[in-house]
Amino acid sequence: MGLVPIFVYTCNKWYNIASMNREKMQQDFLRAYDDNSDALFRQCFFKVHDRELAKDILQDTFVRTWDYIGKGNTILNMRAFLYRTMNNLVIDQYRKKKAVSLDSLEEDGFSPEAPEGISANDRLEGERALQLLEKLPDVYREAVFMRFVSGLELHEIAEITGETENTVSVHVHRGINKLRELFKLE
Incomplete structure (x- = not known):
């Protein structure tokens, strides 16, 4: 079900409220991405121990969140919603494949990268x-x-x-x- 356009006339100009809300939703979503993507990635990487898989899960987290918003649903706390979505996707991943321990990754030569400095x-x-x-x-x-x-x-x-x-x-x-x-x- 799409948004019904609602027009308001003020200051000699017509405004489409639905498109204004859509623009605000998009801005809020992009701000949430900027504010949370690094921390979500670290959390996800810590849980799955695979950089590419963590990137995929992070991408799915934001895609699912955008789909949820696009359906007209309201998110009261974006950060909590993103973490909950990411955690659910990690759980789904664990169900698909048994988790690999940090010890076995180190035996295979894996060593987490440290930031510069x-x-x-x-x-x-x-x-x-x-x-x-x-x-x-x-x-x-x-x-x-x-x-x-x-x-x-x-x-x-x-x-x-x-x-x-x-x-x-x-x-x-x-x-x-x-x-x-x-x-x-x-």
């Missing part, structure tokens, strides 16, 4: 942190990653995961404590 020591610490993060229970790993790697606020994580903000806070806190224990053991 990162020292070798910082890179090693980062790799160590990611390896230890893999050892956390899923619920803690997800919360810690979204909070500190993706930079999401607790209320945003709560909206994405469908949990209360308090529960998310507890998961982050326990995840950090568990990471500290793992760092001490190694």
Whole structure:
């Protein structure tokens, strides 16, 4: 069902409200892409450990979101909607193919690229942190990653995961404590 054109006459000019709404939707969508695509990619790449697959999932995330908007649906929190869509696509991918562990990727010669300006020591610490993060229970790993790697606020994580903000806070806190224990053991 398409939008019905509604015209308004003001200041000696006719305006098509539907096309104005469409333009605003497009601008909001493009702004959401600019604001969230990097963080969504990092989150997705962390989950699937495959750069090309992460790019495909990210693209599907935005295509599905645009289709949803194009059908006239309203999105109250674009960031949460994008993360939820991406998480659902990752889950679909896991169902299609069993997940590959970080250890097996490293055995195959895979090593995540570090951004420019990162020292070798910082890179090693980062790799160590990611390896230890893999050892956390899923619920803690997800919360810690979204909070500190993706930079999401607790209320945003709560909206994405469908949990209360308090529960998310507890998961982050326990995840950090568990990471500290793992760092001490190694």
